Amino acid sequence: MNGRADCKVSALQNGGGIDKMLGCKSVQWMFRSKAMGCTSDALRVGLAGCGTVGSGVVRLLGENADWLRMRGRREIVLTHILERDLQRLEGLPVPQGLQVTADPAQLADNPDIDVVVELMGGIDFPGAFILRALDNGKHVVTANKALLAEAGLPLLEKAAERGVSLLYEASVAGGIPIVQAMKESLAANRITALSGILNGTSNYILSKMEAEGLDFAAALAQAQDLGFAEADPSLDIDGQDAAHKLVILIRLACGAEYPYTELPVRGIRGIDQLDIGFAREFGYHIKLLGTVRAEDGCLQAGVFPTLIRKSALLAQVGGAFNAIWVSGNAVESLFFHGKGAGAMPTASAVAGDLLTLARGAAPNNTGFVRQVPPMARIMPPAEAVSRYYVRVMVRDTPGVLRDLAGAMAAEGISIAQAIQKTEEQRAVPLVFMTHAARAKAMETALRQMENGGLLLEPAMCYPVLD
Numbered sequence: 001m002n003g004r005a006d007c008k009v010s011a012l013q014n015g016g017g018i019d020k021m022l023g024c025k026s027v028q029w030m031f032r033s034k035a036m037g038c039t040s041d042a043l044r045v046g047l048a049g050c051g052t053v054g055s056g057v058v059r060l061l062g063e064n065a066d067w068l069r070m071r072g073r074r075e076i077v078l079t080h081i082l083e084r085d086l087q088r089l090e091g092l093p094v095p096q097g098l099q100v101t102a103d104p105a106q107l108a109d110n111p112d113i114d115v116v117v118e119l120m121g122g123i124d125f126p127g128a129f130i131l132r133a134l135d136n137g138k139h140v141v142t143a144n145k146a147l148l149a150e151a152g153l154p155l156l157e158k159a160a161e162r163g164v165s166l167l168y169e170a171s172v173a174g175g176i177p178i179v180q181a182m183k184e185s186l187a188a189n190r191i192t193a194l195s196g197i198l199n200g201t202s203n204y205i206l207s208k209m210e211a212e213g214l215d216f217a218a219a220l221a222q223a224q225d226l227g228f229a230e231a232d233p234s235l236d237i238d239g240q241d242a243a244h245k246l247v248i249l250i251r252l253a254c255g256a257e258y259p260y261t262e263l264p265v266r267g268i269r270g271i272d273q274l275d276i277g278f279a280r281e282f283g284y285h286i287k288l289l290g291t292v293r294a295e296d297g298c299l300q301a302g303v304f305p306t307l308i309r310k311s312a313l314l315a316q317v318g319g320a321f322n323a324i325w326v327s328g329n330a331v332e333s334l335f336f337h338g339k340g341a342g343a344m345p346t347a348s349a350v351a352g353d354l355l356t357l358a359r360g361a362a363p364n365n366t367g368f369v370r371q372v373p374p375m376a377r378i379m380p381p382a383e384a385v386s387r388y389y390v391r392v393m394v395r396d397t398p399g400v401l402r403d404l405a406g407a408m409a410a411e412g413i414s415i416a417q418a419i420q421k422t423e424e425q426r427a428v429p430l431v432f433m434t435h436a437a438r439a440k441a442m443e444t445a446l447r448q449m450e451n452g453g454l455l456l457e458p459a460m461c462y463p464v465l466d
Contacts, residue, residue, distance in 0.1 A: 043072070043358045046080040046107035048129065049120035050088045053143055053170070054081075056343030057117065057350050062093025068351070072358030076351075082107050082120075108132040115139040115357055117350060123147050127155070134158040134166065141353040143170035143346060149244035149260045152251075153372060160371035165363040167353035172245045173198065173322040175345030176338040177352065182252035182326075183367030189328030191253040195291045195465060198245040198303075200320035200340045201229045201236035202268050202288040206305075207318040209276050210285060216271055228320050238267035239288065239303040246290035246303060253292065253326070254299060255368045256376035264302035264381040271305055275391055275460055278419060278431045279307050282389070285315040289465065298379040307389050307464045313337075314465075382440035387416070387464035390434065390442075392449065393427040393456045400454065404430060407448045411441035427456045433464065 045061075047054055061068065061078055068076055081100045083089070089100065099106070107116050108129055116133040118140060120126050127147050130140050135158060142148070148155070148171055159166040169179040173196070182191075197203050201223055208219040220237065223229035235241045243265045250258045268288050279286050284307040292301040308315040313335050317323040322340025327333055339345040365371050394400045405415060417433040434442075446459045 042075040042077040043354065044077055044079045044112060044114045045117060045354065046082065046110065046113040046115070047078060047117045047119065048082040048104070048107055048126075049118065050081055050083040050085075050092075051119065052343045053346045053350070054083075054117075054119040055088060055092055056347030057119070058089070058092045058094060060344065060347045060351050061354075062095070064351070068355065068358075072355045073360055074358040076354050076358050080107055080110065080113060104129050108138070109136060113138060115141060115354065117354070118142040118144060119350070120144075121146075123151060127151050130155055130166075131158055134162055134164055137162055137164060139165040139167070139357050141167045141170075141350055141357075143168070143350065145171040145241070145244040145248060149247040152248075153257065156365055156372045159363065159365055163363060165357060165361075166365045167356060168248070169353050170346045170349035172248050173324060173336070174200075174338070174340040174342060175348045176322060176324065176336050176340065177349070178249070178324050178336050179252060179349075180352070180356075181336070182249070183364055186326065186328055186331060186334075187367055189330045191294070191326060191328050193291075193293045193327040194249060194253050194324065195289050195306075195314065196242075196246070196249065196324035197287055197314060197317050197322055198242040198290045198324070198340070199236050199239075199288060200322055201233060202239075202242070203317065203322070204228050204320040205237070206268060206271070206276075206286055206288065209271070209273065210280075211318070213273065215273055216269070236267075237269055239265040240267075242288060242290045242303045246292065246301065249290070249324075250292050250299065250301060250376070251373050252367055254294060254376065255366065255370070255373055256299065257373045258292075258299060258301055258376045258378060262378060264304075266302075266304045268305055270460070272460070274429060275389075275462070278391060278429070279389065280310075281419060282307070282417065282431075282433055283310055284308060284389075284464070285310055286462065287314060287317070289314070291465070295379065298377045300379040300384045302381065302384070305462050307462055309466060312465075382438070382443070384439045385436050386439070387436055387466065388413075388432075388434045388442055389460075389462045389464055390432045390446070391460040392430050392454070394430055394454055395426065395456065396428045401430060403452070403454055404432075404449060407452070407454070408432070408434070408445045410448070411437070411445045413437045413441055413445055 078095055084102045116138050118126050118130055126144055133140055204223050205219040208214050243263050247260050286305055287308055289306040290303045323337040325335050414435040415432050416435050419431040421429050449455050
């Protein structure tokens with residue numbers, strides 16, 4: 001384990017960690033007095049967290065109970081819920097005899113529970129809680145992308161040690177079945193590249209900027225009004241949410257661990273209507289993409305605003321939807337699209353994992369025989385190669401285009417297209433589309449432009465995906 005991951009679960013391993021972290025005594029309510037009435041071979045489920053997704057899981061298990069029985073070898077029965085707020089259960093189709101508790105040990109240590117579903121969010125407490133459940137021989141289903149990305153290796157190690165399943169379809173792209181597809185259906189392929197719109201909030205904002213001409217602040221405010229963005233939207237618009245999901249996808253696609261802390265990440269703050277418009281003139285849309293590409297045994301990966309040709313399927317994904325493009329050496333190109341969040345789409349993914357357990361599937365937590373992935377060979381971000389879109393604001397004076405092109409040529413960067421706007425004002429935009437160049441060369445050229453006094457404000461520079 002790495003030091004950071006060890007720290008995440010140390011409270012549990014030191015003994016009594018869960019009780020201290022939750023800060024409450026054991027409290028338990030029986031929802032109804034009648035017996036559960038489930039068969040002895042039922043898959044008995046304890047649900048931790050009954051918020052938006054948790055309530056969706058309760059509803060789906062109740063409303064589709066007959067259908068689920070036809071799909072699974074064992075009946076799925078919800079027996080316990082870890083939740084302090086009983087009001088969250090009002091109006092839900094809870095089963096008879098359901099026990100609601102504020103004591104996490106009632107789930108993690110309970111011999112009458114086969115699988116724990118963790119939908120609380122966060123890292124420290126859920127990590128300790130899941131580790132304890134795994135150590136007690138329980139299967140775990142979780143939607144916790146941050147935990148899996150930042151401190152997932154100790155959990156994978158414990159699951160492998162105890163021979164149990166750690167399933168997480170709901171952690172990436174909501175209702176899109178990408179995790180199972182990568183582990184099973186595409187397992188025969190070497191995945192050569194993967195790119196995804198992995199955050200619906202950012203995609204909604206960029207879609208509104210594109211379609212309605214809104215500036216960034218107005219589009220963000222609209223996303224918040226509609227509930228697509230949190231009051232503090234930093235995780236979404238700064239790219240961390242997409243980065244968490246990309247780390248998980250890299251494990252599944254490449255069988256390697258790309259540490260979250262080493263992944264280059266850039267969000268959508270600062271994207272201007274100027275860039276939306278210029279990208280359109282070149283025939284592109286701007287999307288926040290999480291991307292990984294395998295080259296000569298190394299992985300080139302990151303999360304960036306990226307220009308995508310209008311004709312590409314990824315460019316046409318609008319609103320709060322997610323999409324993932326996958327390239328395999330046998331299957332070639334595949335495209336997955338759907339709702340990346342929401343109560344019922346995410347609950348669908350959770351229930352799918354429960355069905356996997358109900359069918360008695362052997363643990364397959366990563367899609368590889370090696371259940372704890374080795375560290376990836378990482379291509380240094382400075383060596384990454386891409387075409388680039390570059391916009392600079394300059395004085396409208398003779399020779400400025402020559403000087404800018406000279407700064408790029410000095411670093412071996414070739415210009416494919418250029419747009420120059422000549423207007424009677426202090427600052428005018430110059431826009432370039434380059435041929436393929438190394439990130440280090442582009443960074444050096446832009447720094448030379450700035451140091452030479454050519455730029456009136458910092459340059460905007462985004463990679464291009466063709």
